[in-house]
Each structure stands twice: as C-alpha cells, then as structure tokens.
Amino acid sequence: MKQERLLLALDFGGTKLSAGLAKSGQARWLAHRRVPSPSASNAQSDLEIMMELARDLLDTVKSPLAAVGVSFGGPVDAARGLVRLSHHVPGWEEMPLQQWLEKRLGVPAAVDNDANAAALGEHRFGAGQGCNSLMYITVSTGVGGGLILNGRLWRGAEGMAGEIGHMAVDPDGPLCLCGKRGCVERLASGPYIAQRAREWLQAQPERGSLLRALAGNDLETISAQLVAQAAAQGDDLAWEALEVAARGLGMGIGNSANLLNPERFVLGGGVTKAGERWWDVVRRVARATALPQVHFEIVPAALGDDAPLWGAIALAEDL
Amino acid sequence: MKQERLLLALDFGGTKLSAGLAKSGQARWLAHRRVPSPSASNAQSDLEIMMELARDLLDTVKSPLAAVGVSFGGPVDAARGLVRLSHHVPGWEEMPLQQWLEKRLGVPAAVDNDANAAALGEHRFGAGQGCNSLMYITVSTGVGGGLILNGRLWRGAEGMAGEIGHMAVDPDGPLCLCGKRGCVERLASGPYIAQRAREWLQAQPERGSLLRALAGNDLETISAQLVAQAAAQGDDLAWEALEVAARGLGMGIGNSANLLNPERFVLGGGVTKAGERWWDVVRRVARATALPQVHFEIVPAALGDDAPLWGAIALAEDL
Numbered sequence: 148m149k150q151e152r153l154l155l156a157l158d159f160g161g162t163k164l165s166a167g168l169a170k171s172g173q174a175r176w177l178a179h180r181r182v183p184s185p186s187a188s189n190a191q192s193d194l195e196i197m198m199e200l201a202r203d204l205l206d207t208v209k210s211p212l213a214a215v216g217v218s219f220g221g222p223v224d225a226a227r228g229l230v231r232l233s234h235h236v237p238g239w240e241e242m243p244l245q246q247w248l249e250k251r252l253g254v255p256a257a258v259d260n261d262a263n264a265a266a267l268g269e270h271r272f273g274a275g276q277g278c279n280s281l282m283y284i285t286v287s288t289g290v291g292g293g294l295i296l297n298g299r300l301w302r303g304a305e306g307m308a309g310e311i312g313h314m315a316v317d318p319d320g321p322l323c324l325c326g327k328r329g330c331v332e333r334l335a336s337g338p339y340i341a342q343r344a345r346e347w348l349q350a351q352p353e354r355g356s357l358l359r360a361l362a363g364n365d366l367e368t369i370s371a372q373l374v375a376q377a378a379a380q381g382d383d384l385a386w387e388a389l390e391v392a393a394r395g396l397g398m399g400i401g402n403s404a405n406l407l408n409p410e411r412f413v414l415g416g417g418v419t420k421a422g423e424r425w426w427d428v429v430r431r432v433a434r435a436t437a438l439p440q441v442h443f444e445i446v447p448a449a450l451g452d453d454a455p456l457w458g459a460i461a462l463a464e465d466l
Numbered sequence: 467m468k469q470e471r472l473l474l475a476l477d478f479g480g481t482k483l484s485a486g487l488a489k490s491g492q493a494r495w496l497a498h499r500r501v502p503s504p505s506a507s508n509a510q511s512d513l514e515i516m517m518e519l520a521r522d523l524l525d526t527v528k529s530p531l532a533a534v535g536v537s538f539g540g541p542v543d544a545a546r547g548l549v550r551l552s553h554h555v556p557g558w559e560e561m562p563l564q565q566w567l568e569k570r571l572g573v574p575a576a577v578d579n580d581a582n583a584a585a586l587g588e589h590r591f592g593a594g595q596g597c598n599s600l601m602y603i604t605v606s607t608g609v610g611g612g613l614i615l616n617g618r619l620w621r622g623a624e625g626m627a628g629e630i631g632h633m634a635v636d637p638d639g640p641l642c643l644c645g646k647r648g649c650v651e652r653l654a655s656g657p658y659i660a661q662r663a664r665e666w667l668q669a670q671p672e673r674g675s676l677l678r679a680l681a682g683n684d685l686e687t688i689s690a691q692l693v694a695q696a697a698a699q700g701d702d703l704a705w706e707a708l709e710v711a712a713r714g715l716g717m718g719i720g721n722s723a724n725l726l727n728p729e730r731f732v733l734g735g736g737v738t739k740a741g742e743r744w745w746d747v748v749r750r751v752a753r754a755t756a757l758p759q760v761h762f763e764i765v766p767a768a769l770g771d772d773a774p775l776w777g778a779i780a781l782a783e784d785l
Contacts, residue, residue: 222759279623280622280623292725294725294726296615296620297616297618297620299616301615301616301726302727303599303726303727303728303760304598304599304727304728304729304761304762305727305759305760305761306727307724307727307757307759307760308725308726308727309725310724310725310727310757310760311724311725313724313756313757314721314724314725315635315717315720315721315755316634316635316637317636317637317638318635318636318717319636319638325757326754327754327755398634398637401634402633402634402721403725405626405629405630405632405633406611406613406627406628406629406630406633406722406725406726407613407620407622407627407725407726408621408622408623408624408625408626408627408629409622409623410623435645435646436634436646437632438626438629438632438644440541440624440626441622441624441626441629442623442624443623
C-alpha cells in the first residue's frame with residue numbers, strides 16, 4: 148500500500164456536507180468539518196461550500212494533496228465519475244463530478260454513492276475489517292446497501308447493485324412508491340415505521356396511549372425514533388409497528404444470505420438505534436429465512452454517520 | 467490461455483454419470499459418454515463406473531491428460547475439493563474427491579457443485595459468453611443458481627452462494643421443506659408444479675378435464691411436463707398451476723436483479739421447456755419486480771444438460 152499520501156474525503160449528504168483529511172494507511176482524521184446543507188441549495192452552491200471546507204482543511208496541513216474521494220447521496224455512475232441526479236438538491240443531473248474535482252484540485256478523484264461508500268468505509272476502517280465479503284445495509288429514510296465480495300466493492304453491471312430496499316418480500320404487503328408491494332424499504336424504513344404507527348393509532352383509538360402521550364397527542368410529530376422510544380417504555384402498538392419493520396428487514400437479510408453467502412452483515416442508519424428488541428427480531432427472522440448451512444453475523448456499523456466519509460478516503464486511497 | 471491441453475470433465479448427476487474430453491480453448495467434445503446411474507449405487511461404485519468411462523474416453527486420444535474438472539450434484543466444498551454429501555447416493559459424506567482423482571489420474575483436479583459448474587459452462591461456452599456478470603438458474607427438481615461476477619464464479623464465504631431456490635417471496639405462501647413459506651423453489655420447481663395441479667384437480671372436480679385426460683385420469687402420473695402440455699393445449703387449471711410457478715420465479719429474478727445488477731440471467735432445467743407463455747410471465751414479473759433503473763436480459767441456457775459438463779471443462783481449464 149502507498150504510504151503517507153494525503154487524502155481528502157467529501158460527503159454530499161441529503162442534509163449535510165462533510166469533508167475530512169487523512170493520511171493513507173492511517174485510520175484517524177487529521178482534520179474534519181461538517182456543515183448543514185443550506186435549505187435552498189443547488190449543485191453549484193453545494194460545490195462552492197464544499198470547496199471552502201476543503202480549503203480550510205488543507206490550510207491546516209503542510210503536505211500536498213494526493214487524491215480525493217467522494218460519497219454522494221444519490222445515484223452515481225462510478226465508472227465514469229458522473230452524478231446521475233440528487234433526490235434532494237437540483238442541478239446535479241449528469242454532473243461530471245470526478246472531472247470537475249480533478250480540474251479544480253489538480254489530483255485524481257473517485258466518486259461513488261453513499262451506500263457503496265459506507266460499505267467500503269466499514270470494510271476498511273469499521274465493523275467489516277478483515278472480511279472477504281460483507282453486505283452493508285443502511286436503514287434510515289430509505290433502505291440501501293453496498294456489497295463487498297472478494298474484498299472489493301461489487302457495483303453491478305450498471306452501478307445499481309445492493310438495492311435490498313426494493314427486494315419484495317410480501318406480495319400482499321403495503322404498496323411501495325416503486326409500484327410493488329411489500330418491499331423491504333416499505334416495511335423497514337424510518338418514515339414508514341412512523342406512518343404505520345400513525346395509521347394504527349387512528350384506527351385503534353383505545354391503544355397506544357404511551358406513544359400518544361410522547362407525541363403530545365399530535366400524530367404528525369411521530370417519528371420512528373419516537374415509536375422506538377414508546378416501544379422501549381412498553382407501548383405494545385409502538386412495538387408492533389417496529390416489529391413489522393424488523394421482520395421485513397430480517398427476511399431481506401436472510402434472502403440476501405442465501406443468494407450471496409457473505410461472512411457478515413453490517414447495519415447502519417438511524418433505525419438501527421431502535422433498541423435490542425428490534426435487533427433480536429432482525430437476527431431471528433434472518434436466521435430463520437436463511438438455509439441452515441448458511442452462516443453469517445449481523446453487527447452494528449462502527450463508524451456511524453462518518454461511514455461514507457471513511458469510504459471516500461478508501462476510494463481516494465485506491466487511486 | 468494455455469493452449470491445446472487435454473481436459474477431462476466428469477459430471478456426477480442425480481440420475482446419470484457423464485464424462486467428456488475436450489482441448490483447452492476449443493468448444494467441442496473430442497469424445498463424450500453418458501450412462502444412467504445404477505439404481506442401488508453408492509459412492510464407490512459410481513466412482514468406478516466413472517473411471518471406466520474416463521478410461522474409454524482417454525483410449526480414443528493420443529495426448530496425455532492435463533487436468534480434470536468435476537461437476538457434482540450436491541453440496542461441495544470447492545476450496546478443499548470435498549464432496550459434503552449426495553442427496554441421492556450414499557457414501558459421499560466428506561469424500562475428498564479432488565484428492566482421490568489427483569491420486570488416481572495423476573493430474574490436477576477441481577470440483578464444484580452442478581449449479582456453479584453450469585454457470586461456468588454457460589458463461590464460457592454457452593448463453594453467457596462475453597458477460598462480465600450473470601446469474602445462472604436451473605429450474606428442475608429443485609431451483610438452484612450460480613453467480614458469475616467480475617467474470618469469475620462467486621461461491622460465497624462457505625460455497626453456498628446462489629441459493630435463489632430458498633429466497634422467500636411470500637410469507638403466506640405454501641410451506642417449503644426448508645421450514646419457510648413461499649420459497650421460490652416451493653413455487654417454481656417441477657415436482658411442486660405437478661403437486662399443485664394434482665391438489666387443484668382434487669379440490670375442483672369440474673375443472674382440468676384436458677389435464678385429467680392426458681393423465682389417463684390417474685393423478686399420480688401428473689408431472690410438470692404434463693401440466694405444461696395441458697396448458698399449451700388450453701387447459702386453464704394447468705396454466706394457472708404453471709403461472710404460480712412463473713410468478714414466483716419472476717419475483718426471485720427481479721429481487722436478485724435489484725441486489726446484484728447482473729447483465730444477464732440464464733435459465734436452464736426441464737421446467738424452462740414449459741412454453742412461451744411461462745417465459746412471458748417470468749420476464750414480465752421479473753421486470754415489474756426490479757427497479758426501472760436496473761436492466762437485464764433473461765435468456766434460455768444454450769448447453770442443455772451438458773452445461774455442468776462444460777463447466778467441469780472450464781474448471782479444468784483454469785487449473
């Protein structure tokens with residue numbers, strides 16, 4: 148491995164912009180900055196804010212920059228270094244981000260989507276170190292994934308691999324935005340946990356008093372986090388809304404284990420903070436869904452919100 | 467690629483033993499033999515019959531043998547060249563087949579299971595030539611699969627990858643032997659198509675007259691092939707039994723496409739001869755299950771029953 152090269156990582160998230168500097172072969176930040184995305188931003192303004200962050204960081208060190216890696220919160224054509232679009236910020240359509248950065252910073256750049264970057268980050272610096280194969284799954288606003296096979300990212304023929312969120316596991320399940328029924332994301336993501344709890348509270352006025360109280364009787368304020376909080380305090384309706392999510396995710400993981408037989412599943416994202424009972428159901432259903440001969444671990448991500456940024460360092464390290 | 471090496475392929479199938487000779491880099495048999503498995507066979511007798519086949523083949527050529535590849539119809543530890551067991555023939559438990567063949571034939575040997583071998587065979591010599599990634603699926607007595615990613619077989623951490631047959635796609639579906647409900651194999655394999663048709667004929671005495679007639683009114687003689695034949699001739703009950711199978715397989719393929727984003731799916735096995743209507747439903751449901759951004763083809767296998775034997779040649783070629 149090339150030693151002591153100065154690497155820059157950039158993370159264009161849905162709600163925040165982050166940048167970090169690290170030396171190759173060293174798993175700690177030399178410098179690290181994060182700012183919230185401006186509410187009415189566009190691609191150009193996000194890029195300029197990011198370049199300011201980068202300049203600030205680079206001013207703190209003496210060595211010259213060797214390479215830059217980027218995690219982008221949206222579909223990316225990694226082979227061509229092209230952002231396809233952002234679901235949150237306008238102006239990113241078909242943006243040649245790799246080329247733009249190479250011209251601006253004068254060093255090689257690599258770009259990938261946040262799920263792939265987080266998979267790389269956890270594999271090289273986090274809960275997947277030493278694994279020849281793993282699947283990283285983020286369970287948050289959406290459900291996405293990244294695959295490490297033979298120690299390398301498997302991106303798929305079109306960069307679309309890892310889409311466990313739209314694995315259908317129940318043809319009679321609720322309708323997903325993608326048009327199918329019973330997708331893992333439709334069952335397991337944070338916003339749908341909250342929606343399910345709200346719908347059940349409306350339909351069952353005699354239940355969920357604890358969750359209602361936590362929400363100040365304003366159902367609109369209910370989030371997945373609040374559902375998990377109520378479940379932990381013994382609210383049955385809240386727990387059942389969470390259990391549906393855990394079962395859907397467990398089926399998705401078990402099916403993925405049968406198909407790919409990876410050593411480990413690494414789970415990140417806000418919903419994974421829903422408590423031990425949620426983890427127990429995920430693990431139990433995944434185990435029951437996988438064949439007895441297929442073994443795996445399911446572990447929490449180690450790098451938290453920094454996983455994509457560490458993945459961007461890994462992308463830069465490999466240039 | 468090493469040229470002009472003489473390669474031997476052996477296929478220990480559930481009901482037949484096959485052997486073939488080919489030269490590296492040449493996609494045609496120099497010699498080829500197949501015999502049915504004796505009904506009361508065991509590992510030792512199968513091995514001796516196979517060695518006779520091999521000797522017969524080798525007597526027809528002058529060049530010395532360079533390597534031998536094996537497809538085995540049951541779970542294999544490919545890394546260690548070990549057969550785990552056979553579901554059909556006793557005596558195979560933990561049999562070190564690679565070592566046995568290397569000692570007996572004096573050349574390097576490689577062993578893999580039949581789904582992986584067929585995937586390799588179709589990739590190198592059949593319907594998957596030129597693909598960087600593909601999933602091979604056999605739809606027969608069971609449903610199994612093999613994955614080619616980055617031009618190479620992905621076997622999984624324990625050699626268990628490709629088990630699309632036990633992907634659960636319907637939690638309210640029929641109970642599978644594995645203990646889960648709604649597995650792809652439980653919906654789509656040949657014996658279960660026949661069982662479904664028989665059950666429906668028993669429950670709905672006014673329907674399926676065409677299928678009943680084809681079976682000579684003896685429901686026990688109904689096979690998936692007969693169901694497909696009746697469906698092709700316009701029997702609605704037969705077609706519905708087949709459609710359930712096609713839908714289950716289509717969901718499994720669409721989910722696999724979302725997870726792996728391979729270029730192509732190659733489908734082999736007896737059930738794939740069920741007619742264009744079956745293919746249409748498989749393709750339509752797979753397309754509806756996959757995300758719009760995920761593209762793929764679904765094509766019939768090109769090598770038929772010889773796919774595992776050609777895969778064994780590919781295994782030998784790579785030694």
